[in-house]
Amino acid sequence: MKGEIYLQKVNRIIAIFLIIISIFLYVSSPSGTDEAMLLPRLLMILIMVLSVLLIISGGEKAKQKNSQNEKTPEKILLPRLILTIVVTIIYILFLKILGFYLSTFVYLLFIFISTGFKQKWLAVSVTLGFIGFLYLIFSLWLKVPLPECVFF
């Protein structure tokens, strides 16, 4: 029950967010030719209507009675998730500076160790093995030009 109420609250927040975005896009869309904006405007109106329906209905009530295997919401390890997201952003930004293979090596090793991989030598082996696999598939076989390090 607690999970259902939480989900309904989140549904309402998401619905309000969608309404705001739709209004913003509708108002700021170029007046240009009406023809070009016909479908986008229809869709924005539809999204607003559906969002209002979502707020009214809650979105979850009807399905709760039907769901056979409804479990309590899964616990999320938020600090680890946020750390991974931040490190992934840094990884993507550094791809063109350190090059694909070096940044991937550092990224994987960091994530493995920070998420509890106890045997460091195994973490290094798995990382090197996987990078070797990527090299075989993408560089040797498919000849995809992956980012290279700017320093060497």
Add this chain to the structure above:
Amino acid sequence: MNLDFLFTAIGNVFNPLSLLAIFAGVTIGIVIGALPGLTATMGVALLLPITFGMKPEIGLPMLMALYCGAMYGGSISAILIHTPGTGAAAATCLDGYPMAQKGEGGKAIGFSLVASFIGGIFSTIALLFIAPPLSKVALLFGPPEFFTLAILGLTLIGTLAKGSWIKGLLSGSIGLLLATVGMDILRGEPRFVFGQVHLLSGIPFVPALIGLFSLSQGLILIGREMKKEIKSEQVSGKILPTLSAIRKVKNTILRSSIIGTLVGIIPGTGGDLATWVGYNEAKRNSKDAHLFGTGIPEGVVASEAANNAVTGGALVPLMTLGIPGSSVTAVLLGGLLVHGLRPGVTFMSENGDLSFTIIFSLFVANFIMLLVGYAFAKIGVHITRVKNNIIAPIIIVLSVTGSYAIGNSLFDVKLMFIFGIIGYIMHQYKFPLAPVVLGLILGPIAERGLRQSLLISSGSWTIFITRPLSALLLGVALLSLYSAIKKDRKNI
């Protein structure tokens, strides 16, 4: 059926490279299916960029083979550790795990393998005979029909997908709106590009797809508790069932195969639904209904034949109408588009040899699945033990690599990441993802159909109801919406 196409297809499939690709696809599929937390959709999305460098006759069968393998692979962890590897194997847990607990783990996997094989072959035969005549009907389509077909596809996927129909339709509408980003298709005016040159040709949907299905999955796994040491049942004894044992469950296998094929044909559904419908119908029609859940082969074959039968059925609407029957075929649709092919009403007539190659390769994939699946049965228990903190970062790196490989552009990687975050949020708060992808893909078709229809009718919207086929499609869409609303009210 055009025999020339069939012979070309046989030639395309029976060459060493194609067979190797299908073998690789099945093997990767079984591994992905066996790993809880990974999905067939994610697997196809990740493998998609790798197939870019291949000819469509090799790359596309490889993706289908992965689908096939994953549908079976999910049963391995369902049987051994009571955790379905994919949603489509959920019902297999009910009888598969009790069988393993009784020391019949090998037998359960054997029954699962045979049922998956028969279900897959049945649906491929159905595809071979249903698809060509259906594609002739599809040639009657004009702009109004294309528009209403796109609306029908989205309505079906939105209302039949798991969860609230409002959320399903919202997801579809968001996907359609995202598809309008870029240059307007008829006037060439930029829309919603916000000064970004990369967006002028629209949102590249393969990075969006990889983000929505793969990166989000990696984030979901990383945010989960580590798998504790799960006691897993061992696989011992004979694996493949005897012919007489198969004969005892043949009616169940056949019924589930028919159910799976029909479910696969309906857009928006897939293995997750088929497995439960197959299991429930088997129980309802069985003389030993009271034994279901205690560990009987009938329970295992009921769910497994149904979920593998979806693979062929889901290709029927994709190849004839351009509407995917499941989320996996939605990703496959993306794969076809990247190879310069547009599945839809003219696909089979314009690409007969490729269509039959895909169908025939599905046959071959099922046979290879039988061999590889047998080999995997004994080592399956080790696959299920790989921890989330190893799989998740690997998925993330593959998502980055795959999205970069498409256009050698970091912009695609950044876009993939944004969609990955969106996909994660949608998953956490139970918004279905498949309608977004479908909206992205069907958006241009819907808009072109709408604008051309209004040009033909001089701006009159009645064109969509005065043309019989268009009116029929619109009627079915409204009916689907009405039943979803009615069901919703009944359950409150």
